[in-house]
Amino acid sequence: MKVFYAFVMDGMKTALRGGPLYYMWMLFLLVLIGITAWSYSHQWTEGMVITGLSDQVSWGFYIANFAFFVGIAAAGVLLTVPAYIFHRKDVKSVVIIGEAMALSAVVVAMGFVAVDIGRLDRAWHVIPGLGKFNWPNSMLAWDIVVLNVYLFLNLFIPMYILFKHYQGKETPVRKYFFWVVIACFWAISIHTVTAWLLSSNVARPFWHTALMAPRFISSAFTAGPALMIIILQAVRRYTDYPVSQSVIKMLAIIMTISLQISLYFVAAELFTDFYFEGAHAASMHYLFLGLDGFDGLKSWIWTAVGLNLVALTLLMVHKTRENRVTLNIACVLGFVGIWIEKGMGLVVTGFIPTPLGEIFEYSPTLMEIGVSVGIYALGAFVFTILTKVAIEVELGRIGKHKNILKGVGNISDTVKQVKTAAAK
Amino acid sequence: MTEQQHPDDKSLDEQTLPDLAKRHFFKKLGMVGATGAAAATGVSSAVEIIKEPNKPSWGGATFSDAMGDFFQDHYSRMSDEEMNEALERIKRKAKQKFGVDINCEDTKPMPDTYFGYALNISKCRGYRECVEGCIRENNQGRDSQVQYIRVLEMDEGDSNLEHSDHYYDPATVPVAGKYYMPVQCQQCDNAPCVKACPVEATWMDKDGIVVIDYNWCIGCRMCMSACPYWARHFNWTEPQIAAQDLNPNTNYLGNRPRMKGVVEKCHFCTQRTRKGRQPACMEACPTGARVFGNLLDPESEIRWILENKTVFRLKEELGTEPKFWYYTDEARART
Numbered sequence: 215m216k217v218f219y220a221f222v223m224d225g226m227k228t229a230l231r232g233g234p235l236y237y238m239w240m241l242f243l244l245v246l247i248g249i250t251a252w253s254y255s256h257q258w259t260e261g262m263v264i265t266g267l268s269d270q271v272s273w274g275f276y277i278a279n280f281a282f283f284v285g286i287a288a289a290g291v292l293l294t295v296p297a298y299i300f301h302r303k304d305v306k307s308v309v310i311i312g313e314a315m316a317l318s319a320v321v322v323a324m325g326f327v328a329v330d331i332g333r334l335d336r337a338w339h340v341i342p343g344l345g346k347f348n349w350p351n352s353m354l355a356w357d358i359v360v361l362n363v364y365l366f367l368n369l370f371i372p373m374y375i376l377f378k379h380y381q382g383k384e385t386p387v388r389k390y391f392f393w394v395v396i397a398c399f400w401a402i403s404i405h406t407v408t409a410w411l412l413s414s415n416v417a418r419p420f421w422h423t424a425l426m427a428p429r430f431i432s433s434a435f436t437a438g439p440a441l442m443i444i445i446l447q448a449v450r451r452y453t454d455y456p457v458s459q460s461v462i463k464m465l466a467i468i469m470t471i472s473l474q475i476s477l478y479f480v481a482a483e484l485f486t487d488f489y490f491e492g493a494h495a496a497s498m499h500y501l502f503l504g505l506d507g508f509d510g511l512k513s514w515i516w517t518a519v520g521l522n523l524v525a526l527t528l529l530m531v532h533k534t535r536e537n538r539v540t541l542n543i544a545c546v547l548g549f550v551g552i553w554i555e556k557g558m559g560l561v562v563t564g565f566i567p568t569p570l571g572e573i574f575e576y577s578p579t580l581m582e583i584g585v586s587v588g589i590y591a592l593g594a595f596v597f598t599i600l601t602k603v604a605i606e607v608e609l610g611r612i613g614k615h616k617n618i619l620k621g622v623g624n625i626s627d628t629v630k631q632v633k634t635a636a637a638k
Numbered sequence: 639m640t641e642q643q644h645p646d647d648k649s650l651d652e653q654t655l656p657d658l659a660k661r662h663f664f665k666k667l668g669m670v671g672a673t674g675a676a677a678a679t680g681v682s683s684a685v686e687i688i689k690e691p692n693k694p695s696w697g698g699a700t701f702s703d704a705m706g707d708f709f710q711d712h713y714s715r716m717s718d719e720e721m722n723e724a725l726e727r728i729k730r731k732a733k734q735k736f737g738v739d740i741n742c743e744d745t746k747p748m749p750d751t752y753f754g755y756a757l758n759i760s761k762c763r764g765y766r767e768c769v770e771g772c773i774r775e776n777n778q779g780r781d782s783q784v785q786y787i788r789v790l791e792m793d794e795g796d797s798n799l800e801h802s803d804h805y806y807d808p809a810t811v812p813v814a815g816k817y818y819m820p821v822q823c824q825q826c827d828n829a830p831c832v833k834a835c836p837v838e839a840t841w842m843d844k845d846g847i848v849v850i851d852y853n854w855c856i857g858c859r860m861c862m863s864a865c866p867y868w869a870r871h872f873n874w875t876e877p878q879i880a881a882q883d884l885n886p887n888t889n890y891l892g893n894r895p896r897m898k899g900v901v902e903k904c905h906f907c908t909q910r911t912r913k914g915r916q917p918a919c920m921e922a923c924p925t926g927a928r929v930f931g932n933l934l935d936p937e938s939e940i941r942w943i944l945e946n947k948t949v950f951r952l953k954e955e956l957g958t959e960p961k962f963w964y965y966t967d968e969a970r971a972r973t
């Protein structure tokens with residue numbers, strides 16, 4: 215218990231200390247969070263009328279971001295599986311960064327749900343026992359459960375391992391293997407349930423397709439690795455933590471395959487809707503071609519298609535995938551492309567036309583974006599702190615064990631191995 | 639309150655509702671134009687912040703009332719005493735907000751009743767009197783322009799909802815070559831909205847009416863995505879009603895004043911029908927197109943219609959089992 219207290223205190227100290235660059239970064243994030251606090255206070259007092267939402271399009275930017283970031287959270291599993299199931303040493307050394315990313319993404323996703331509901335003061339109504347939980351009927355009730363469990367798993371497993379390392383101990387994988395397997399399945403479940411939140415609605419033909427969940431997973435496994443590749447490079451650049459290039463290569467391959475599958479799914483949907491166009495194809499028609507002179511999302515979706523195709527080309531050519539600059543370009547394009555396709559494309563389009571055939575368009579207001587920026591920032595904030603502490607522990611710079619007391623520092627076995635691997 | 643219609647400057651009685659609907663439509667059209675243009679940058683330039691007039695703290699309530707609201711339990715778990723307190727709070731709040739003494743009851747479903755509605759589309763002429771009657775009865779926010787009933791103007795020979803006109807001008811009705819189809823909550827017997835709600839804030843009562851507890855709804859809008867009839871409306875802002883327009887006879891699971899951030903919809907006028915009266919829309923309809931009644935009563939008019947007319951229900955293929963039927967004057971040929 216005393217050791218755990220020291221662990222927490224050391225962690226907090228680490229989070230509070232840093233160079234000028236670190237302080238500036240954190241301050242920047244705090245400013246963004248402040249913008250959100252200010253914007254949300256307006257939303258709270260005036261109502262959600264400050265958003266671009268309407269009875270016609272009742273979910274927009276917030277829920278789009280929610281769906282997208284649940285996907286990013288699920289993509290954490292892409293490091294967990296190779297690290298713990300296939301025992302790849304290079305991946306295992308950075309898996310903690312993947313877990314931190316997953317955790318932060320869950321925080322972002324929950325943040326977006328929090329600002330989207332009209333009565334945040336009644337959030338306690340969803341607490342099982344205290345409130346009234348429509349289980350197992352409501353998909354939103356399911357989502358609340360799976361997201362919270364995922365949050366817990368991604369907090370608990372890395373904490374356990376880090377705490378052991380803090381004490382200079384190695385834990386055999388079999389001790390927590392069970393929980394790792396659970397976390398892997400859970401990652402898929404959170405994103406599947408989020409897709410079902412949409413596809414369970416018989417009222418919305420555009421969403422009511424079995425392909426929704428597979429589409430969600432494949433696009434998440436594109437955007438997730440894209441973000442992870444960029445983050446791992448940032449870690450390599452701004453810290454002395456070793457990140458082996460082989461991990462980035464692996465992620466780039468995963469991203470390539472997922473993007474191919476994702477685009478294939480889009481093509482399959484397009485064929486089904488457009489070969490013989492029925493009334494149910496109206497939303498798809500609106501999205502890609504516009505409907506009755508309204509085409510607010512057309513430029514978005516074609517941009518997304520373009521970005522994804524360029525990203526795919528860069529990823530499929532061996533040379534450009536291996537090249538640092540072009541790989542990064544592909545990651546940014548793929549990330550943005552998926553964000554548009556999934557967010558604005560999949561969520562908003564489902565509402566147009568309405569079930570009574572009315573076409574009413576939506577675009578986010580400045581206030582809505584103001585509410586959102588700080589939620590992203592909060593994710594980045596959480597991620598920065600988690601990663602910073604994790605790195606200090608892993609590199610043996612904080613801890614309660616004999617090497618530290620001797621003053622020589624301790625490097626955990628995995629990191630040692632990775633250092634040698636990266637040096638090669 | 640720039641573009642908003644404030645109930646104080648002109649009461650709803652003076653200004654006919656269709657005018658409002660039209661204005662609302664043009665306002666929306668303007669917004670659509672703006673959003674379309676701004677889509678490239680992704681930001682709608684027109685951010686309007688609507689200030690609430692003289693809003694007291696605690697949402698217009700005393701601290702203890704605010705706490706009482708906060709801790710209020712789910713409808714099914716409230717004791718009689720808790721319910722009475724809740725009703726008192728509602729009355730106090732209405733007094734504070736509107737300066738009106740209202741009555742609010744928790745009227746339970748009557749025994750042996752199961753309500754259904756039938757609408758004769760050959761009689762309906764698109765006057766939108768039902769829409770107006772509903773708003774007067776059910777205390778919808780006047781500036782937020784919530785309407786439970788939407789009358790669609792359809793081309794003869796075409797029942798594709800996408801071709802319908804939602805914002806036709808009622809001064810011209812009936813237009814040759816058109817017919818009119820009012821749509822409101824269909825009180826689905828197998829209601830997707832009820833299934834979707836994460837907190838059971840909406841459910842089907844014993845008399846078949848799908849009701850909402852506005853004090854339990856968290857405003858997640860799952861139900862709005864789930865409803866195939868676009869019957870549910872969200873309070874994007876605090877509903878404003880002029881004192882003289884407030885209907886003081888209210889029901890807890892019915893027309894009591896709502897707050898911002900919650901969903902509402904047609905509830906078959908629980909405050910009337912659970913006391914044996916007609917719903918307001920039926921009373922308002924000048925053509926007699928609407929027939930409301932107890933499906934369990936073999937002598938009721940609605941049973942006669944179901945047994946003798948050719949009826950249809952909207953989007954029946956979805957399996958929602960609406961308790962709202964449409965029919966025409968042509969009697970069914972009997973063999």
Ligand code: SF4
Nearest residue numbers: 823824826829831865
């Ligand atoms: S019409 Fe919509 S709101 Fe009414 S019961 Fe059916 S699903 Fe629910």
Ligand code: SF4
Nearest residue numbers: 835855856858859861
């Ligand atoms: S908006 Fe209210 S009634 Fe609708 S699903 Fe959410 S909590 Fe239930």
